[in-house]
Amino acid sequence: MRKDEDPDGVPLTDEELDALDAHWRAANYLSVGQIYLMDNPLLRKPLEPEHIKPRLLGHWGTSPGLNLVHTHLNRVIRRHGLDALCVWGPGHGGPAVLANAWLEGSYSETYPDVSRDEEGMARLFRQFSFPGGVPSHVAPETPGSIHEGGELGYSLSHAYGAALDNPDLLVACVIGDGEAETGPLAASWHSDKFLDPVHDGAVLPILHLNGYKIANPTVLARLPEAELDELLRGYGHDPLHVTGDDPRQVHRAMAAAMDTAVDRIRRIQRQARTGTDAGTGTGTSAGADTGSTGAGAGAGAGGPDGRPRWPVIVLRTPKGWTGPAEVDGLPVEGTWRSHQVPLSAVREDPAHREQLEAWLRSYRPDELFDERGGPRERVLACVPDGERRLGATRHANGGLLLRELPLPPLEHFAVAVDRPGGARHEPTGVLGGLLEAVMAATADRRDFRLVGPDETASNRLQAVYGASGKAWQEPLLDTDEHLDRHGRVMEILSEHTCQGWLEGYLLTGRHGLFSCYEAFVHIVDSMVNQHIKWLRTARTLPWRAPIASLNYLLTSHVWRQDHNGFSHQDPGFVDHVLNKSPEVVRVYLPPDANTLLTVADHALRSRDQVNVIVAGKQPCFDWLSLDDARAHCARGAGVWEWAGTEDGTREPDVVLACAGDVPTEEVLAAAALLRRHLPGLAVRVVNVVDMTRLMPHEEHPHGMTDGEYDALFTRDKPVIFAYHGYPWLVHRLAYRRAGHPNLHVRGYKEVGTTTTPFDMVVRNDLDRYRLVMDVIDRVPGLAVRAVGVRQAMADARVRHHDWIRAHGSDMPEVTDWTWAG
Secondary structure, three states: OOHHHOOOOOOOOHHHHHHHHHHHHHHHHHHHHHHHEOOOOOOOOOOOHHHEOOOOOOOOOOHHHHHHHHHHHHHHHHHHOOEEEEEEOOOOOHHHHHHHHHHHOHHHHHOOOOOOOHHHHHHHHHHEOOOOOEOOOOOOOOOOOOOOOOOOOOHHHHHHHHHOOOOOEEEEEEEEOOHHHOHHHHHHHHHHHHOOOOOOOEEEEEEEEOOEOOOOEOHHHHOOHHHHHHHHHHOOEEEEEEEOOOHHHHHHHHHHHHHHHHHHHHHHHHHHHHOOOOOOOEEEOOOOOOOOEEEEEOOOOOOOOOOOOEEEEEEEOOOOOOOOOEEOOEEOOOOHHHOOOOOOOOOOOHHHHHHHHHHHHOOOHHHHEOOOOOEOOOOOOOOOOHHHOOOOOHHHOHHHOOOOOOOOOHHHOOOOOOOOOOOEEOHHHHHHHHHHHHHHHOOOOOOEEEEEOOOOOOOOOHHHHHOOOEEOOOOOOOOOOOEEOOOOEEEOOOHHHHHHHHHHHHHOOOEEEEEEEHHHHHHHHHHHHHHHHHHHHHOOOOOOOOOEOEEEEEEOOHHHOOOOOHHHOOOOHHHHHHOOOOOOEEEEOOOOHHHHHHHHHHHHHOEOOEEEEEOOOOOEEOOOOHHHHHHHHHHOEEEOHHHOOOOOOOOOOEEEEEEOHHHHHHHHHHHHHHHHHOOOOOEEEEEEOEHHHHOEOOOOOOOEOHHHHHHHHOOOOOEEEEEOOOOHHHHHHHOOOOOHHHEEEEOOOOOOOOOOHHHHHHHOOOOHHHHHHHHHHHOOOHHHHOHHHHHHHHHHHHHHHHHHHHHOOOOHHHHOOOOOO
16 A cells, blocks of 8 residues: 555554454444344344254355455444445345345334344344345345345446535445346446536446356455456546455555545545645555555556546355355355355254354454443444444435435426317427526536436437536547536436436435337346336335436337337336336326426326336327317316217217327327217217326225226227237236226237338227227227228228338328317
């Protein structure tokens, strides 16, 4: 360690080292206890089978490394007066993080029945991976957490999302070497190219290499240190290496690396914020076993373009460190065998039980816990005070920091509608004006971000550039447009990274919107799964304050991907989301610009939800005034009386229902054809903007009662439903209704290609002519009376087929169609 890289130049004293080691040993003891014990937590008596859990669940292998990181984060937070948050990436780190929260007292403050004494320790042990207890992962129940450890790959993007617009926050992120092999994690290393050292906080990645996954070695752990160093430098980082298996040496090296990292981060931020020289240095390796020095300049000075080179710590320690070295003649510590439960037959096998007791006693619990079972003063010497404890930081309970979003009146952006269908607008273009105003209103407080994969302008949201450019820390060229060192529009061609950024941003108390092509939002299917599960669990925890909802705007949708073709045509994300927890998920299909404004306003104000909004970016008819849109969205589904031919004296002969902008246009065109060709037919037109309204009210808070549903759709009349996505979703949502046997749904049938816009609906039997034919086929007695009309509709479809092949565009009767009223 070079003198000029340690701001104080003071190494650990023996007393400090002993205190750190005591804290680490205590955390290790508590981690092992959670995996194995349900009684006798402090080994006051010899270990017996009844003290052992009947089912041994949990993961030991990563725990000692996580405990080491937590111990040293405590020290550096206390020493440097930091506000910090840690994202724990390794998937099964629950025992370690719970142990540390209990040690520092934040766990007992959150759950008073798990007190910081022997009785509370017993509860801590028993509840872990136990019926009625807590999960084995770091989860919403864990104080100080914003990251569910159940699925790997997202820790680093979550960490960067937490750091955005948090200038005083240090976000440490522990990345397991198994997680480091995932695609989302690999892409998220590039997040440093978007981190503004003026307005954002800092992320300190800690790459923990313990060598193994559940059954195999890990790629990065087997790389030679020089090659790994080159990789991390290529990502734009300045590595600090800590390697070893001797605890005292590793403690000294880790403390030095942490101090150096904090010093470098502060110099980077000081230079950016004041213009002073950040200084230079070398990439020193704090290796406990070698003391080697990585070559290359940096220490935050950056490359020729001035972009900072942020530090990263590479921590190499044995998997299952301090656990059993050997079990039943097979090596365990330092191998994949330590991943989960190193001693698996402790209840049945006295030798295993004896080995477990020796393992627990090796941490010398009598030195760590007092006669009441609480941690001794020396164990807590490194722990910060109050909200600076990692388990108590308000940044991990972002709802406590959340402010209302300053949404302007929608009247400033709404389009005038003198009559339905009298004009056309691009719905997302209209929404762009609202988002620009929100960006402008949050310019000083900086708590709103728009993220998306290179599609902001493509999705007609470019008005936001009037208030904020696109975040960018790489070199700028004269040909660039809208790039901004301090921008709050985030674009990277990685849906995973966009999702991770926004989740981290929301979970730490801010607001945002994710705009994406409809077909490719599937890339984050599993990520939204995890977020929905997080929200569902968080809603049950009274100490977690509600956070802003995760809002998706899906555009460039299936019906207007005629130019990009089959690969860009997939409306199934809503099916995926509607399989999830009903109290959390919402799906909206606004049919025009004013309903999109209304839905977006509602979604941006909502809390603890995932809102999926599907809206087109191409010009479409304006059907509803702002007041009508508000009333319609409040209902979620309703009759458009002006579009049908009911006279109020009898039930309709048929219901034409629609959900989505293109299906709505096709239904209204079909209604117009029926009005012209079959004027005596009583047609009801129903538009659905909130898809969850179709569900029974017992299953979803927005669902209709049977009475409401029957009044809208009737119990016994044919319902022809033109739906934006896969038709079977509507059947699934409505299958319990009395009128379900009469329900006929048209939607996307996975028939697509590069063709004209109207040909897409024809190919999938969603077009106006097919809908009229469906009415004739399903209204009793109409098939015989309207045979000529049906034939004319079939002929129109043939005429369309021939026309587009001759002219390359849709027929004038389609392109020039307007609603006559």
